[in-house]
Amino acid sequence: SQTIHQWPATLVQPVGSPLSLECTVEGTSNPNLYWYRQAAGRGLQLLFYSVGIGQISSEVPQNLSASRPQDRQFILSSKKLLLSDSGFYLCASPGGGTLNGYTFGSGTRLTVV
């Protein structure tokens, strides 16, 4: 089995401040990790995916960046937050194999004020 840990659970940050959200994987390892963002009442938007240490692909142009410093660690960052960066951020992994779907973390609710 696999568990995705995310923190913090909630965060309120002023516009222009930096951001660092961390995701760590416990249990069964899979090289692929993903960051999603969900705006209020909307579906999940894929932001970044990583297939290994130091390997990051961005799905949409934006004010955010991601890094994979360790196999089980995936970090989402911003140097200067915008109001539009508010949302629910989720980290995910394919988990324990094709037949078990993806495992998601509990998410971070970011409000930029």
Next chain:
Amino acid sequence: LAKTTQPISMDSYEGQEVNITCSHNNIATNDYITWYQQFPSQGPRFIIQGYKTKVTNEVASLFIPADRKSSTLSLPRVSLSDTAVYYCLVGDDKIIFGKGTRLHILP
């Protein structure tokens, strides 16, 4: 990436069986069909996955016709706690979530 289409919302009553159908006309030969459930302020939770015919687990059943261009998630005897958003996805890499189906269970 195969696109899925599902109803935006559905209402049902406690104790009823709920069927949510998803269309995926461009599904690839090796794509699996997966359904997730999401409660407010939580990450999506895996419900069930299948490739063809019928799959059943302790939570739901998944019916997939021979052409695999659609699938139906069946939730038996729903309760108020089944109120959530349900997502249908195909494929297993860089999965793309649509808006899902917002299921509202009434007492």
